[in-house]
Amino acid sequence: MITSGLQDQLYPGAVTLIAKDGDIVFHESVGDSYKYDANGEPLSSEDMITMTNETLFDLASLTKTFTATAIMQLHEKNRLSIDDLVIDYLPEFSTHPEKDTITIEQLLTHTSGLPASISLANYDEQEEMWGAILSLETVYTPGAQMIYSDVGMMILGKIVEVVSEQSLDSYVEEWITVPLGMTDTMFNPNRELHTIAPTEYSPDRGLVWGDVHDEKAAALNGVAGHAGLFSTAYDLAIFLQTMINGGSYGDAQVLQPESLQLMMKDQITTESHLGQSLGWNVNRGWFMAGLSSPSTVGHTGFTGTSFVLDPLTDSFVIFLTNRVHPTRNEGSINGVRHDLVQQFIRSIPYSHPLGGHTWYSGMTSHASSELVFEFDTYETDRLVFDTSFDILNDIARDQGFVELSTDDGNTWDILPVTISMDDYTKTMHHSWIGSTKNHWVEAQASIEHLTEEEILIRFRYVTSGSNGKGWWIRPSNPENWSLVNDQNWSLIETELEVSVH
Incomplete structure (x- = not known):
């Protein structure tokens, strides 16, 4: 199944990790991480770089789950409340009366009414970029419906920085990755390129390799609440096992069980049937397949990453690819995501x-x-x-x-x-x-x-x-x-x- 994605040229390579009852039951890599030139032609076999279990991937939107975890840490420490208004922490967000009612929780559940994205290409300075982000008007009434928004998660990352008085990358390192021993998870990885899966050839940036693929995160110097983290399958396994364990791993306790339960609870009860907790997708059958249930959480990333966590079966599936290498214009990998989980659930x-x-x-x-x-x-x-x-x-x-x-x-x-x-x-x-x-x-x-x-x-x-x-x-x-x-x-x-x- 995973190799079929290679044969169909949906991605050059992939790493899969599956865990059940606290044990890794499958951890394998296939294909190549670096395979194509700027014209989309395969490199010579001598120039290709083989995918390994230790390859670092641009996580893209999987970053959002780390931002949500950071917010919940600050919530349980009473540094903020998810019921608080955004303007309590970012007064410059108050550019329209309707925005004054938006809460942190609505940012987490993508129900803030803010647009899905923003282009930062026409701005040179960080201050100008944040001025543009925070002055965006809503596209629908806050709380009325759910529309997936990078903008909301970017603002959450900024709130983490304001409250903690740390940069987002510094906060994630000090309070999440270092306590958990996730030594291969970071923004702006300072690693040799052959250990990192490259992504797309960009007309403006050339081959994006070792830098974040997402244009908005790249404009923000590689650190943003919606995208920017790099990691390995094994490090993500530590993160997900922490969630199954009730917020702890080894001697580290990064979240209390009550905070974790609140973060993972489905907050969307409308007829959209798109389950959403605080920063995590819930019960999304199109990629969670047979693991789907009202308790199942996970996320996908544009670069070709995804994970699914099912506390009911004490299991999770991590599937990492660099499907945007050499271009984002190949076919969807959602079928492979779905079938991989389905094949696993058949064995439980x-x-x-x-x-x-x-x-x-x-x-x-x-x-x-x-x-x-x-x-x-x-x-x-x-x-x-x-x-x-x-x-x-x-x-x-x-x-x-x-x-x-x-x-x-x-x-x-x-x-x-x-x-x-x-x-x-x-x-x-x-x-x-x-x-x-x-x-x-x-x-x-x-x-x-x-x-x-x-x-x-x-x-x-x-x-x-x-x-x-x-x-x-x-x-x-x-x-x-x-x-x-x-x-x-x-x-x-x-x-x-x-x-x-």
Whole structure:
């Protein structure tokens, strides 16, 4: 799969690191870091530089997660509050009445109303650049919707500097990377070029190699809240394991568990279905694939970087490429990102403590599967089954349906089903979406209104191009259930752990 991206010339090389339960289970490099000349032609084999596990990558927007971590550190130290107004720290931001209401939290969640980007090409001095950034007007009402904004994260980086009285690169080094032992993570890397993956050939800058690729960050001397960090897969593994550990790694505690939980919580509840926490993407199936859940976080970077962290399975996937070498105009790597995570999730054992017969929908994209039972209503007025599901609630939405037929399958009606777990109950009146977060729940539906002695029950699962872990069904009182059709479903019998496949 990773090599297919090489063959399709989506990137010259890549490093992948996958960890599960605190152990690195896969860490490999493929291809080359330096491969093409300014005309996009392959170099001679003697001039190419092979990609290694130790190669440094321009992280691009993965930098945003470090900026968010810095903000949360200052929040828990009471140096600022995420509820504070931006103008409390940057008075020059007050250039329009609407901007006076923007909070730090809105910058973190990309709901500030600020534009996505800004060109700094026409400015020579840093003071002029920041004057232009801070004087930008909103493009929509703050808090009304989410639009991904580099500008907001740039301003957050400036707030870190104002509050801490340190430059952003100095702050990240002192309070995040050095305590965690991340010796290969830095802005403006002072390393030999052969250890760094080059990016694009620029008409103005030549081959961008060892300097940040992002034009805005480059104009700001390589240090900005939205882009600029370089790192290795191993260093990022330390960072992500710290998040799984509740903010600690070894003897270092960079965030308290309460602050980490707040940072990772999905703050977006609108119908956009683009989950967003404080600086991190949440539940984005298009690159998180089968690891997607309301608890899954991660980010992507324009240069070809990404990581996905799933605390429910205690795992993460790091995929680093320099896909913009030699040009940004090649195809998208999102398919590889998605399929890499999907291949990993298929290998994770899924807890199945109930015994008996369990059917599993699978994880196939762009598919429709049906599981049909004949159900004997004799001496029962309720349909009861155990279930666990992770049905992706992203823009490309997957859906599950529980349906009832009383005329031998000629017509089907939605059957409302109530699920219960601990003190939580929810009735599925139409489609099943969302996640039980790797837990099994009891599901019940009333059928007391039926007069037929035998009915058909259908579980129908429809997936898009991005899908979650799938749907598990285990009938209670199996003597009442007779299988009619299990198209594209798999039967799992009396195993305590089953692989997602």
